[in-house]
Amino acid sequence: MKKCRLIFSILILLGVLSINIAGDAAAPDGCEKLGQIFKTQVKKQGDICRLSIPRKDISLVRNGQKIEAEAAGLGFMVNFEQVGNTTAITGEFALLGNEVNHVIDALRKGGINISAIHNHMIGETPKIYFLHMQGTGDPVKLAKTIKASIATTNGDKPMHVVPLKENQ
Numbered sequence: 001m002k003k004c005r006l007i008f009s010i011l012i013l014l015g016v017l018s019i020n021i022a023g024d025a026a027a028p029d030g031c032e033k034l035g036q037i038f039k040t041q042v043k044k045q046g047d048i049c050r051l052s053i054p055r056k057d058i059s060l061v062r063n064g065q066k067i068e069a070e071a072a073g074l075g076f077m078v079n080f081e082q083v084g085n086t087t088a089i090t091g092e093f094a095l096l097g098n099e100v101n102h103v104i105d106a107l108r109k110g111g112i113n114i115s116a117i118h119n120h121m122i123g124e125t126p127k128i129y130f131l132h133m134q135g136t137g138d139p140v141k142l143a144k145t146i147k148a149s150i151a152t153t154n155g156d157k158p159m160h161v162v163p164l165k166e167n168q
Contacts, residue, residue: 030139034080037143042080049080051146055094057154062124069094073120074128076150080139087139091146093131095153100129102152107133110145 078091
C-alpha cells in the first residue's frame with residue numbers, strides 16, 4: 001500500500017511539474033523580445049513566434065495589372081520556435097534581383113542556411129525572387145542576423161558581383 005502511495009505521489013508531482021514547464025514555454029515574452037529587436041509586433045501562434053513585415057516598397061505589375069504587394073505575399077516572414085535548448089527558424093523573403101546576394105551574404109554570415117531560391121510568379125515586373133531559409137541557435141543572434149539581412153534590401157543597390165580571380 002505504501003508503494004502505491006509513493007508511486008501515485010510521484011506521478012502527481014511529475015504531472016504538476018510538466019504543467020508548469022509547458023506554461024513557461026508558452027509565455028509571450030519571447031515574442032515580445034523579438035518584437036523589440038525588429039521594432040514591430042511579432043505574433044504568437046501556439047508555440048511559434050511569427051514575424052511578418054510586408055514589402056511596401058515594391059509596386060508589382062503582372063499582365064498589366066497592379067497587384068498589392070501584401071496580396072502577392074511580398075514580405076519578410078520568419079517563424080521562431082523553441083526546440084529543446086535552442087531556437088529553430090524557418091522563413092521566406094520576397095526579394096528583388098539586386099537584393100538576393102546581399103541577403104544571402106548577411107544570412108550566411110550569421111549562420112543561417114539558404115534552403116531555396118525560386119519564383120512564385122511568371123511575368124511580373126519587377127521580377128521577384130523568394131528566398132527560403134532555416135537555422136538554429138540563440139534567438140537573439142538569429143533575430144539580429146535576420147534584421148541585418150533585411151537592412152541590406154532597398155531595391156536601389158547595384159548588383160552584387162564577386163570578381164573572379166585569374167588562374168595563375
